[in-house]
Amino acid sequence: MVGMAGSLSNTILLHRFKFLLPFSSLHTKLITLSSKHKLGKSQFQFIRTQLSANYSTTQFNSHKTQIPNMQNGDDLIILGIETSCDDTAAAVVRGNGEILSQVVSSQADLLVQYGGVAPKMAEEAHSRVINQVTQSALDKANLTAKDLSAVAVTIGPGLGLCLRVGVRKAREIAGSFQLPIIGVHHMEAHTLVARLTDRNLQFPFVALLISGGHNLLILARDLGHYIQLGTSIDDAIGEAYDKTAKWLGLDMRRSGGPAVEELAREGDPKSIRFKTPMLHHKDCNFSYAGLKTQVKLAIGSKDIDAEIPLSSASSHDRRSRADIAASFQRVAVLHLEERCERAIEWALKMEPSIKYFVVSGGVASNLYVRARLDQIAKNKGVQLVCPPPSLCTDNGVMVAWTGIEHFQMGRFDPPPPADEPEDTVHDIRPRWPLGEEYAEGRSEARSMRKARIHPSLTSLIQGSAQPLS
Ligand code: ADP
Ligand code: MG
Helix, strand or coil: CCCHHHHCCHHHHHHHHHHHCCCCEHHHHHHHHHHHCCCCHHHHHHHHHHHHHHCCECCCCECHHHCCCCCCHHHCEEEEEECCCCEEEEEEEECCCCEEEEEEEECHHHHHHHCCCCHHHHHHHHHHHHHHHHHHHHHHCCCCHHHCCEEEEEEECCCHHHHHHHHHHHHHHHHHCCCCEEEEEHHHHHHHHHHHHCCCCCCCEEEEEECCCCEEEEEEEECCEEEEEEEECCCCHHHHHHHHHHHCCCCCCCCHHHHHHHHHCCCCCCCCCCCCCCCCCCCCCECCHHHHHHHHHHHHHCCCCCCCCHHHCCHHHHHHHHHHHHHHHHHHHHHHHHHHHHHHHHHHHHCCCCCEEEEECHHHHCHHHHHHHHHHHHHHCCEEECCCHHHHCCCHHHHHHHHHHHHHCCECECCCCCCCCCCCCCCCCCCCCCCEECHHHCCHHHHCCCCCCCCCHHHHHHHHHCCCC
16 A cells, blocks of 8 residues: 555655654554554555664563573663653562562652642652652662663553653663663552462452542453453542542651541441442443542531641531541542442453452552452452552552563663663653553543553553554
8 A cells, every 4th residue: 555655765764753763662653643644555665664774662562682691680780660650660570570679769758749740740740859769679689770671661651750760760770781672561550460469360360540630440351452341531549549548637758548448347338428439331441530529528528627637626626527537538438339240250251261360559558448358359269369459559560560570571672872862752651551452441541531642561562562553
């Protein structure tokens, strides 16, 4: 087929596509752009060959041959860097799963100040500590960057400004020591870390990922092959916990979730009848915006003064706050239970051999959430797997481990140039779905707000495995 670009000379075409050069995943970007520009097959191949010769390559092509002696897990040592939201994290992990170090610098003071994540402030905070966090991860592992086999870094989804800080640092280290680099999907990392902590966890399995920015239900068929069963149509559950904590005047220094969980233990979960979201939508999508509004109204009606810290509140006031926390938590988790039950049923229809149900992401540290979802898992005949809390909230170990899993499959980029210019545009994917949507799970509410920037991780990996047609 000769497309719209058919009449242009190859030199002009090459010039037009040169802006792709700084991107590490050239091939996948080219596929997207070639359909937009209606490139013919020979034009596509010409551009790809020319650009690849000049610079980088695709993240999902095999470069195994360049890396000698890396087949043995014990020999493989990967540094993982995570800066997608408000935690600056780094860790060093060995191919056999041994965690050599783990460092997290959280922006709790900023969270207290702004009651949420302010991207510009978060970027500055990452930039202030990134050198120290990565160096400290190496020091604690008793290693230098020379000892590393590769560097893994979260490239999306997340806040673009924040992701960039981690990617720059990862490329600086990888460039200086000529190490391969692995671009990691944040939500895949939350999922796969369960395979580090539970070595029996084989594909396929179902996973619920719950954090401040995401609610995601997936069927994990294989490494890099995910089907999205449901996602949030507005706020994620962690955001609802954080706002509830803020409005109740709780101590946010460890983020809102733990504060609500703790106070909820004192309250009556049935004292306020909040409405469970989306009960009439028989799908696996999530919505927490309405529950947030219900909580705000309940707080208003009880005359709670959030300016007064909980420790100074009267016993009556404390009781009211605890009742709201407990009632909120009960319904927030009922929503999870109802969706998870359905998702496990859907997944078992596709993959009857499923034995495990993974729950990960920051909110999975919550003991009430774990206990309720354990019951759902038991009812459905599968086993609940939750990583320990320090590996549920954002961390560098999950990034390093995901890097290890992909590296061992030969999926990584070659080392960046040692003298990469400061203003290089990096491959960063703030909105990046993990997998394609399960057809039965599509809701009208979702399809209306589907502004995607990147093709899903699964489609990129599946696509690169097949020859171009
Ligand atoms: P992100 O959304 O940045 O990826 P994490 O995966 O680290 O972040 O999750 C952070 C979220 O997890 C926050 O919204 C926090 O309130 C929530 N969280 C952490 N611990 C708990 C808990 N014990 N109960 C409920 N929510 C929690
Ligand atoms: Mg997270």
